[in-house]
Amino acid sequence: MRTGTSRDVVVAGNGLIGLVTAWRAAQRGLKVTVVSRESRNAASGVAAGMLTPATEATFGEEPLMRFCVLSRDRYPAFIAELEGESRLHAGFRPNGTLQIAFDTDDLAKLTELSELQTRLGVKAERLTSRECRKLEPMLAPSVRGGIFAPDDHSVDPRMLADALWSAAERNGVVGVRDRVTELLTDGGRARGVRLESGGEINAEQVVLATGAWTPGIGGVPEGALPPLRPVKGQLLRLRMPENEPPIVSRTVRGLVKGSPVYLVPRADGEIVVGATQEELGYDTRLTAGGLWEVLRDAHELVPGVSELEVTETCVGLRPGSSGNEPLLGPTRLPGLHVAVGHFRHGVLLTPATGDAMAEVLAGGDLPDYARRFAATREFGSDRNE
Amino acid sequence: MRTGTSRDVVVAGNGLIGLVTAWRAAQRGLKVTVVSRESRNAASGVAAGMLTPATEATFGEEPLMRFCVLSRDRYPAFIAELEGESRLHAGFRPNGTLQIAFDTDDLAKLTELSELQTRLGVKAERLTSRECRKLEPMLAPSVRGGIFAPDDHSVDPRMLADALWSAAERNGVVGVRDRVTELLTDGGRARGVRLESGGEINAEQVVLATGAWTPGIGGVPEGALPPLRPVKGQLLRLRMPENEPPIVSRTVRGLVKGSPVYLVPRADGEIVVGATQEELGYDTRLTAGGLWEVLRDAHELVPGVSELEVTETCVGLRPGSSGNEPLLGPTRLPGLHVAVGHFRHGVLLTPATGDAMAEVLAGGDLPDYARRFAATREFGSDRNE
Numbered sequence: 001m002r003t004g005t006s007r008d009v010v011v012a013g014n015g016l017i018g019l020v021t022a023w024r025a026a027q028r029g030l031k032v033t034v035v036s037r038e039s040r041n042a043a044s045g046v047a048a049g050m051l052t053p054a055t056e057a058t059f060g061e062e063p064l065m066r067f068c069v070l071s072r073d074r075y076p077a078f079i080a081e082l083e084g085e086s087r088l089h090a091g092f093r094p095n096g097t098l099q100i101a102f103d104t105d106d107l108a109k110l111t112e113l114s115e116l117q118t119r120l121g122v123k124a125e126r127l128t129s130r131e132c133r134k135l136e137p138m139l140a141p142s143v144r145g146g147i148f149a150p151d152d153h154s155v156d157p158r159m160l161a162d163a164l165w166s167a168a169e170r171n172g173v174v175g176v177r178d179r180v181t182e183l184l185t186d187g188g189r190a191r192g193v194r195l196e197s198g199g200e201i202n203a204e205q206v207v208l209a210t211g212a213w214t215p216g217i218g219g220v221p222e223g224a225l226p227p228l229r230p231v232k233g234q235l236l237r238l239r240m241p242e243n244e245p246p247i248v249s250r251t252v253r254g255l256v257k258g259s260p261v262y263l264v265p266r267a268d269g270e271i272v273v274g275a276t277q278e279e280l281g282y283d284t285r286l287t288a289g290g291l292w293e294v295l296r297d298a299h300e301l302v303p304g305v306s307e308l309e310v311t312e313t314c315v316g317l318r319p320g321s322s323g324n325e326p327l328l329g330p331t332r333l334p335g336l337h338v339a340v341g342h343f344r345h346g347v348l349l350t351p352a353t354g355d356a357m358a359e360v361l362a363g364g365d366l367p368d369y370a371r372r373f374a375a376t377r378e379f380g381s382d383r384n385e
Numbered sequence: 386m387r388t389g390t391s392r393d394v395v396v397a398g399n400g401l402i403g404l405v406t407a408w409r410a411a412q413r414g415l416k417v418t419v420v421s422r423e424s425r426n427a428a429s430g431v432a433a434g435m436l437t438p439a440t441e442a443t444f445g446e447e448p449l450m451r452f453c454v455l456s457r458d459r460y461p462a463f464i465a466e467l468e469g470e471s472r473l474h475a476g477f478r479p480n481g482t483l484q485i486a487f488d489t490d491d492l493a494k495l496t497e498l499s500e501l502q503t504r505l506g507v508k509a510e511r512l513t514s515r516e517c518r519k520l521e522p523m524l525a526p527s528v529r530g531g532i533f534a535p536d537d538h539s540v541d542p543r544m545l546a547d548a549l550w551s552a553a554e555r556n557g558v559v560g561v562r563d564r565v566t567e568l569l570t571d572g573g574r575a576r577g578v579r580l581e582s583g584g585e586i587n588a589e590q591v592v593l594a595t596g597a598w599t600p601g602i603g604g605v606p607e608g609a610l611p612p613l614r615p616v617k618g619q620l621l622r623l624r625m626p627e628n629e630p631p632i633v634s635r636t637v638r639g640l641v642k643g644s645p646v647y648l649v650p651r652a653d654g655e656i657v658v659g660a661t662q663e664e665l666g667y668d669t670r671l672t673a674g675g676l677w678e679v680l681r682d683a684h685e686l687v688p689g690v691s692e693l694e695v696t697e698t699c700v701g702l703r704p705g706s707s708g709n710e711p712l713l714g715p716t717r718l719p720g721l722h723v724a725v726g727h728f729r730h731g732v733l734l735t736p737a738t739g740d741a742m743a744e745v746l747a748g749g750d751l752p753d754y755a756r757r758f759a760a761t762r763e764f765g766s767d768r769n770e
Contacts, residue, residue: 238673273673288623288658288680289691295677306674310698 007033009361010193010203012180012217015044016157017339017346018209019164020354021361023082026171028362033201034168035176035193043211043346046316048235048264048272049091049157051075051348054122054149055099055113055253063372064325065120068345070369071352075153078351086166091156093267097251100132100139100146102300106255107144114147124149138247138304143254154251154264157347176201180210183219183336190335194219205361207337211319212282214340224333226375228341230282230317234290235274237312238305240265247271247304254301261297263305271308273298277318277344284315318343327375328353329360337361338375392418394746395578395588397565397602400429401542401731402724403594404549405739406746408467411556413747418586419553420561420578428596428731431701433620433649433657434476434542436460436733439507439534440484440498440638448757449710450505453730455754456737460538463736471551476541478652482636485517485524485531487685491640492529499532509534523632523689528639539636539649542732561586565595568604568721575720579604590746592722596704597667599725609718611760613726615667615702619675620659622697623690625650632656632689639686646682648690656693658683662703662729669700703728712760713738714745722746723760 009025011018014036022032050056053068079092101107117124125148132146133139169175182194183206192202208214212230240246246265253262264272276290291313298305321327321341326349330337339357342349356370366374394410396403399421407417435441438453464477486492502509510533517531518524554560567579568591577587593599597615625631631650638647649657661675676698683690706712706726711734715722724742727734741755751759 236673285694287691288621288683288693288695291676291695292680292684292691295673295680298673299677306672306677308673309670310673310676313695313698 006192006202006204007031008203009033009205009207010035010201011207011209012036012193013209013211014161014165014175015042015209015211015346016161016164016350017211017342017353018207019161019168020350021207021209021339021357022173023164023168023171024354024358025361026168026173028358030361032168032173033176033203034173035178035180035195035201037177037179043316043318044157044161046233046235046314047157047347048262048274049155049160049347050097050152050251050253050262050264051154052097052149052152052251052253053348054117054124054152055097055147056344059116061324062120064345067352067369067373068348069120069122071349072151074351074355075155079155082163082167085170086163088163088166089159090163091159091266092153093155094153095250096148096150097152097154097253098132098135098146098148099253100301101144102142102254102256104144106258109255109258110145110147117147122149123151136248136250136252138302139252140301140303143301152251155347156266160347160350180217183217185219185221185333188334190333205335205337207339207357207361209339211340212317214319214338220336221333224331224336225338226327227322229279229320231320231343232278232280232283233275233316233318234286234294235272235314236291236294236310237314238271238273238308239311240269240271240308242269247302247308252301254297256297256300259293259297261294261301263298263302270311271305273305282317284317286313286315318346326353326373328356328370328373329366329375331375391577391587391589392416393588394418394590394592395420395586396592396594397421397578398594398596399546399550399560400427400594400596401546401549401735402596402727402738403592404546404553405735406592406594406724406742407558408549408553408556409739409743410746411553411558413743415746417553417558418561418588419558420563420565420580420586422562422564428701428703429542429546431618431620431699432542432732433647433659434540434545434732435482435537435636435638435647435649436539437482437534437537437636437638438733439502439509439537440482440532441729444501446709447505449730452737452754452758453733454505454507456734457536459736459740460540464540467548467552470555471548473548473551474544475548476544476651477538478540479538480635481533481535482537482539482638483517483520483531483533484638485686486529487527487639487641489529490643494640494643495530495532502532507534508536521633521635521637523687524637525686525688528686537636540732541651545732545735565602568602570604570606570718573719575718590720590722592724592742592746594724596725597702599704599723605721606718609716609721610723611712612707614664614705616705616728617663617665617668618660618701618703619671619679620657620699621676621679621695622699623656623658623693624696625654625656625693627654632687632693637686639682641682641685644678644682646679646686648683648687655696656690658690667702669702671698671700703731711738711758713741713755713758714751714760716760
């Protein structure tokens with residue numbers, strides 16, 4: 001296929017980041033094509049959908065955390081607009097997140113986290129063990145204490161992706177089921193993409209939203225893209241028996257002897273339990289050790305999970321950049337943009353990424369809040385800030 | 386469908402027991418039809434295929450153990466004949482079984498087992514921890530000791546089923562893809578079966594080899610069949626990376642703090658790891674707790690399993706009778722036979738069951754070695770022996 005007329009924008013990748021970029025750009029009047037093949041390894045289809053910057057806060061990552069908080073705060077209006085345009089339910093559940101500590105060492109780490117949260121200005125209430133169990137009665141009695149983050153919610157990434165597709169199509173976005181194998185350039189700028197089927201799509205602007213798979217796209221000039229690595233995650237989807245109260249009623253994250261685990265319940269009775277974090281390259285094997293680790297920690301926190309049915313096992317590759325921060329907007333090659341490197345924060349950063357990408361695709365600059373994450377920044381020991 | 390001519394024998398169920406019965410009966414010149422639908426819950430398709438009476442020996446089950454040993458001893462000739470007739474490889478691996486103990490309590494139980502084995506006259510050598518690791522270098526260093534049973538082998542039940550189908554067909558057995566819903570009787574004797582599709586098959590003799598699902602078949606007169614219950618098992622199939630030495634080279638069974646677990650390697654790199662034993666009725670849900678228990682115990686015995694890919698998760702229902710002994714041959718209803726209740730020993734008891742069933746279907750009596758397991762025996766506190 002070689003399209004007769006050139007498009008304004010071609011987006012490679014139909015994860016949440018690619019879809020939100022397409023939708024937001026189309027809302028600005030741009031003609032957008034999204035090229036992607038469905039893949040069970042797409043991180044968006046695997047992700048649990050926690051919107052939890054308060055409980056993700058990490059020392060040394062304060063600027064990223066501020067970006068996460070900004071994106072989180074945009075979620076309610078983003079969902080309202082998206083559901084209005086798509087006429088689909090996007091699976092947003094605004095019921096807070098409980099983070100709990102299994103032993104005293106875990107509690108010490110949670111106390112440090114709570115101090116960081118205070119410094120970042122995010123709402124998080126320290127709870128005793130008894131208060132945790134009052135919120136979630138199925139927690140193991142041995143739980144030492146926790147933090148309740150009332151503004152950290154969850155969304156179902158699969159429902160969200162469906163809603164984004166629908167909203168994008170209603171705004172004229174065209175979908176192409178194929179894989180981008182190569183960037184096409186002409187006279188020192190991007191001019192389109194080559195497809196696995198052999199066709200080409202011409203476009204004034206190309207956006208790579210291909211997550212951990214981005215380095216596999218050919219034709220990108222040396223130095224135009226910063227390095228990315230895949231960070232493997234394994235998780236399970238469980239199901240509550242019908243007509244029984246949910247085993248947890250909101251997102252529960254825990255530290256179990258230093259090992260992080262989460263349970264994210266959905267309205268339909270599904271519970272996502274995860275996840276490993278493994279640096280193994282492009283390895284998407286489901287492993288005995290990965291399943292065991294997740295099941296062991298979930299069982300320690302909420303013993304009743306043992307009775308739940310396992311409906312699905314999932315493996316995904318998170319796109320990790322140097323410094324674990326996203327890479328947004330124009331690259332050093334004119335006409336080539338990226339929206340990659342969201343690591344563990346892709347779902348959370350979807351609203352803010354869409355806004356920032358639409359702005360640059362419509363001819364503007366990266367908004368202030370996203371400037372730190374410019375794809376043109378230097379990589380090494382120092383960074384442009 | 387209503388067959389024009391009546392068949393000599395109709396067998397309900399295409400598990401190993403149904404297939405071996407059909408094959409052996411056809412070898413005697415009987416016209417046999419096997420009725421079955423493929424089911425992922427068929428115990429034969431889930432089973433690991435251990436042929437291990439020596440390491441299964443249980444106090445109070447000596448008569449059953451003697452029957453198991455007899456059937457085990459028939460395996461090599463049975464496989465040779467079957468492979469000759471079917472021209473298929475049946476997946477028999479004659480390389481012994483290592484049973485190991487994880488802690489000192491487990492070792493005490495293994496010592497008792499070893500004494501029982503001696504009494505039953507089955508070959509089993511006591512090994513030190515070091516000798517165990519010499520046989521299987523990937524065992525956890527903490528393993529306390531074990532028993533090597535040189536005559537306890539394994540078979541791949543899926544390959545065995547394929548070979549039995551092929552051999553049965555070459556002997557004229559006809560397969561019907563349907564489900565038997567009801568036994569048909571006439572004048573106080575069985576005359577055939579009704580199918581889910583609405584058809585009927587007439588036969589002089591009916592054999593129910595429908596495992597734990599037998600009680601769901603209608604039309605059986607009160608008291609003709611003894612009670613059966615399903616005993617749920619959950620297990621996993623793992624895969625070795627290609628071109629790497631196997632993580633275990635023979636069947637390894639272990640007791641881990643009283644909890645039994647096994648790893649059964651295949652020639653093609655598959656390793657079956659199992660199994661739970663749960664009394665939950667007709668529950669075939671894969672559960673978080675079931676997976677966790679199997680993975681935990683396997684990991685304790687052979688830590689390297691963590692690195693292996695999980696290729697399949699399986700749930701099956703073992704057919705358990707009162708006393709956990711099989712039920713063979715004629716029932717109290719003339720013309721109705723059963724071959725059910727094999728519990729954890731179905732694969733192992735396949736050769737002896739086939740021989741015994743063919744004998745009665747051809748007009749003879751149950752052989753001496755099978756008489757204790759007659760389906761007409763009394764059920765209660767006493768038994769006919």
